[in-house]
Amino acid sequence: MAATxxxxxxxxxxxxxxxxxxxxxxxxxxxxxxxxxAIQKGEIHALLGENGAGKSTLVKILFGSLQAxxxxxxxxxxxxxxxxxxxxxxxxxxxVFQHFxxxxxxxxxxxxxLSFNAATPLENISTRTRDLSTQYGLPLDPDAVVGDLSVGExxxxxxxxxxxxxxxxxxxxxxxxxxTPQEADTLFETLFRLRDEGRxxxxxxxxxxxxxxxxxxxxxxxxxxxxxxxxxxxxxxGSLASKMVGAEIDEVVHRxxxxxxxVVLQLNNLNMPSTHPFAVALQNVNxxxxxxxxVGIAGIAGxxxxxxxxxxxxxxxxxxxxxxxxxxxVVGNLGISERRKIGGAFVPEExxxxxxxxxxxxxxxxxxxxxxxxxxxxxSGGSLxxxxxxxxxxxxxxxxxxMDVRKSAENPPAAALSxxxxxxxxxxxxxxxxxxxxxxxxxxxxxxxxxxxxxRQALIDLAAxxxxxxxxxxxxxxxxxxxxxxxxxxxxxxxxxxxxxxxTRERVGxxxxxxxxxxxxxxxAA
Amino acid sequence: MxxxxxxxxxxxxxxxxxxxxxxxxxxxxxSGVLNLGVEGMMIMxxxxxxxxxxxxxxxxxxxxxxxxxxxxxxxxxxxxxxxLVANQVATGLALTILGIxxxxxxxxxxxxRPGIRMEALDIPILTDLPIIGKLIFGQDLIFYISIALVxxxxxxxxxxxxxxxxxxxxxxxxxxxxxxxxxxxxxxxAVLFGGACAGLAxxxxxxxxxxxxxxxxxxxxxxxxxALVVFASWRxxxxxxxxxxxxxxxxxxxxAQAIGIAIPAQFLTSLPYIAxxxxxxxIARNRRMTMLNTPASLGQSFVPDR
Numbered sequence: 001m002a003a004t005x006x007x008x009x010x011x012x013x014x015x016x017x018x019x020x021x022x023x024x025x026x027x028x029x030x031x032x033x034x035x036x037x038a039i040q041k042g043e044i045h046a047l048l049g050e051n052g053a054g055k056s057t058l059v060k061i062l063f064g065s066l067q068a069x070x071x072x073x074x075x076x077x078x079x080x081x082x083x084x085x086x087x088x089x090x091x092x093x094x095x096v097f098q099h100f101x102x103x104x105x106x107x108x109x110x111x112x113x114l115s116f117n118a119a120t121p122l123e124n125i126s127t128r129t130r131d132l133s134t135q136y137g138l139p140l141d142p143d144a145v146v147g148d149l150s151v152g153e154x155x156x157x158x159x160x161x162x163x164x165x166x167x168x169x170x171x172x173x174x175x176x177x178x179x180t181p182q183e184a185d186t187l188f189e190t191l192f193r194l195r196d197e198g199r200x201x202x203x204x205x206x207x208x209x210x211x212x213x214x215x216x217x218x219x220x221x222x223x224x225x226x227x228x229x230x231x232x233x234x235x236x237x238g239s240l241a242s243k244m245v246g247a248e249i250d251e252v253v254h255r256x257x258x259x260x261x262x263v264v265l266q267l268n269n270l271n272m273p274s275t276h277p278f279a280v281a282l283q284n285v286n287x288x289x290x291x292x293x294x295v296g297i298a299g300i301a302g303x304x305x306x307x308x309x310x311x312x313x314x315x316x317x318x319x320x321x322x323x324x325x326x327x328x329x330v331v332g333n334l335g336i337s338e339r340r341k342i343g344g345a346f347v348p349e350e351x352x353x354x355x356x357x358x359x360x361x362x363x364x365x366x367x368x369x370x371x372x373x374x375x376x377x378x379x380s381g382g383s384l385x386x387x388x389x390x391x392x393x394x395x396x397x398x399x400x401x402x403m404d405v406r407k408s409a410e411n412p413p414a415a416a417l418s419x420x421x422x423x424x425x426x427x428x429x430x431x432x433x434x435x436x437x438x439x440x441x442x443x444x445x446x447x448x449x450x451x452x453x454x455x456r457q458a459l460i461d462l463a464a465x466x467x468x469x470x471x472x473x474x475x476x477x478x479x480x481x482x483x484x485x486x487x488x489x490x491x492x493x494x495x496x497x498x499x500x501x502x503x504t505r506e507r508v509g510x511x512x513x514x515x516x517x518x519x520x521x522x523x524x525a526a
Numbered sequence: 527m528x529x530x531x532x533x534x535x536x537x538x539x540x541x542x543x544x545x546x547x548x549x550x551x552x553x554x555x556x557s558g559v560l561n562l563g564v565e566g567m568m569i570m571x572x573x574x575x576x577x578x579x580x581x582x583x584x585x586x587x588x589x590x591x592x593x594x595x596x597x598x599x600x601x602x603x604x605x606x607x608x609x610l611v612a613n614q615v616a617t618g619l620a621l622t623i624l625g626i627x628x629x630x631x632x633x634x635x636x637x638x639r640p641g642i643r644m645e646a647l648d649i650p651i652l653t654d655l656p657i658i659g660k661l662i663f664g665q666d667l668i669f670y671i672s673i674a675l676v677x678x679x680x681x682x683x684x685x686x687x688x689x690x691x692x693x694x695x696x697x698x699x700x701x702x703x704x705x706x707x708x709x710x711x712x713x714x715x716a717v718l719f720g721g722a723c724a725g726l727a728x729x730x731x732x733x734x735x736x737x738x739x740x741x742x743x744x745x746x747x748x749x750x751x752x753a754l755v756v757f758a759s760w761r762x763x764x765x766x767x768x769x770x771x772x773x774x775x776x777x778x779x780x781x782a783q784a785i786g787i788a789i790p791a792q793f794l795t796s797l798p799y800i801a802x803x804x805x806x807x808x809i810a811r812n813r814r815m816t817m818l819n820t821p822a823s824l825g826q827s828f829v830p831d832r
Contacts, residue, residue: 085704087706097704101698101701101704102701103694103701104698104817104822105821105822106693110690110694113690114690114707118687118688145818
């Protein structure tokens with residue numbers, strides 16, 4: 001029936017894949033509302049939208065992980081029903097997931113074998129893995145255990161696994177979020193090569209410059225609907241972004257750096273041995289963060305950022321006390337609560353499970369984070385430590401209002417909030433204390449553009465009000481937008497922070513790749 | 527010489543039920559399911575096997591029914607934990623308690639009756655060979671099955687596609703689901719296999735080892751089997767070594783008492799658990815070993831996307 005439907009507008013060629021009227025309803029939420037779009041053969045097509053716009057749902061429907069309530073898909077202009085990912089693969093649709101769907105305990109070849117039918121012997125897969133990975137410039141050892149691989153290498157496994165099925169359409173979900181700029185360039189080369197072979201790519205990304213560089217068509221989604229389709233090369237990053245969020249985004253207002261001479265955080269030759277084989281040892285980390293400034297720490301995931309966060313927040317205690325000094329107090333050997341009591345505030349990367357207990361309500365989470373630093377307000381009855389419910393409730397309400405946290409109930413469990421709203425809450429919970437020093441790791445990871453701007457502005461405002469802010473982030477745009485000075489973490493070492501104005505993306509990229517030696521030299525020269 | 531042969535034979539008999547139950551549980555845990563009901567499934571197998579042998583006079587039929595009873599009992603566990611997504615630990619414990627009680631009720635009329643023993647193999651000439659004759663050609667059928675099972679499970683897990691699928695489900699059920707693997711089905715099959723193995727282990731107790739029906743006759747062997755799986759860090763070959771190690775300790779304890787070496791029996795029976803704790807500590811110290819050996823989604827319930 002769908003095949004007989006007339007095209008609304010003339011189309012040059014028959015699209016490889018066409019979605020018509022896809023609707024998917026979860027309980028009361030319309031995750032996809034009558035979505036139409038088409039991917040041409042041999043094109044890199046961008047799917048843009050904020051978090052929660054319905055991109056993932058749409059892609060899952062195309063890939064067969066979810067079933068649409070209404071609507072259908074045309075593949076090569078023939079109607080098809082994709083009931084499962086394996087049916088999608090048989091059609092010729094491959095997918096590279098944002099959160100890798102790899103098995104850590106298995107080898108590369110075993111991982112790849114799992115997406116093939118049972119008849120293919122493992123040896124053949126090893127050989128073909130080697131061949132394909134050389135052919136596309138993505139070297140891989142088929143016998144390596146995936147748990148031992150870096151994030152970039154794991155992505156290669158996903159891509160090779162996908163390519164091995166000779167797909168005609170490859171779906172990539174936020175592929176560059178874990179890569180260095182140089183690694184991303186290699187990926188783009190591969191994508192161009194795939195396009196030149198006549199394959200189509202559906203590219204999901206928040207990074208508008210990338211989309212403009214790669215894609216010749218874009219479909220933009222908002223609130224589950226397709227709101228626009230355009231050629232991203234003819235747009236500006238700003239116009240694409242405003243199409244995504246539906247209004248002009250507020251630019252982050254950056255005041256002149258308000259840095260003062262007062263040192264708030266000082267790290268003196270901070271060394272932390274690695275606690276397990278995959279941890280990164282911190283080596284001679286030195287850093288000063290002054291009141292009134294935001295220092296950004298860039299770096300690829302897994303280069304010691306988590307360990308640095310642990311060492312500064314007190315989750316891991318340093319061997320010598322004076323390695324960490326917060327606001328004049330020597331705290332290297334003290335625990336988290338002691339550090340919070342003297343005005344330290346810490347927002348970890350994982351909001352669910354680390355920053356908040358998923359099953360507990362917002363007010364319970366409020367108490368858990370601030371029971372020590374706000375014990376006067378949040379507890380009564382002296383040593384009985386009776387929880388002062390009303391004080392906590394009102395503090396929670398204050399944070400919710402200040403950060404514009406949108407929630408479904410009065411005091412819902414943390415897990416019930418969307419990622420962006422929970423992140424606003426977790427950051428706001430610390431800002432509400434007006435901390436002397438704030439350390440935040442990945443403040444806007446997986447957060448939609450509106451919430452991200454809100455959080456970034458809040459960090460800048462906190463610094464402007466005289467606090468010191470240290471922000472660890474893998475998002476270079478964010479670092480350049482927010483930080484007054486930038487340092488780069490690579491392999492457990494931290495480069496000396498330099499004023500943002502003196503930094504370029506290329507230089508940060510080199511530092512991220514760990515070429516600290518020549519950077520030190522060039523730093524001297526400059 | 528004969529003394530040694532009979533000691534070795536009794537070690538084999540003591541080790542076989544441990545080996546069977548542990549190998550079955552290894553497959554279950556490799557698929558990411560923690561079934562603490564081994565003791566319960568084992569004793570259900572013991573009583574079902576004994577009762578069938580009593581009624582039909584055929585111990586082999588008894589062993590088959592025991593496997594069926596173990597599998598049926600594990601099906602209850604599978605339904606509760608996989609379909610209804612109940613907590614695996616609590617359900618497994620309940621299964622053990624239920625099994626011990628239920629088997630006592632079923633077996634009430636059989637207490638004290640002489641058992642029907644599954645006879646050892648007797649092949650002319652071969653069984654009469656000196657020394658190795660009895661050891662290799664003169665044991666009961668379940669012994670041979672248990673040895674073959676270890677190698678079979680090893681081959682299945684690491685050499686076949688189905689085994690790879692099972693391991694993948696145990697490592698990361700979300701990814702396995704995303705690849706189109708039917709996680710629940712794989713786990714159902716694994717749990718049923720584990721149940722059948724535990725049932726056969728029970729049959730070995732009531733048809734070969736003792737052979738009698740005594741209430742609570744598994745006497746904690748199901749728990750030792752569970753500990754053995756961890757001790758073996760989820761590897762079939764090490765389960766074989768572990769089961770025979772503990773079988774040897776059990777038998778050694780009797781003989782040590784006989785010649786007057788007084789090692790407290792409680793110490794020896796607690797050895798498997800101590801050894802397991804030591805192994806757990808050693809594994810936990812090394813993240814790579816944990817990653818390679820422990821099924822990462824062990825004990826976690828899986829609910830597919832809508």
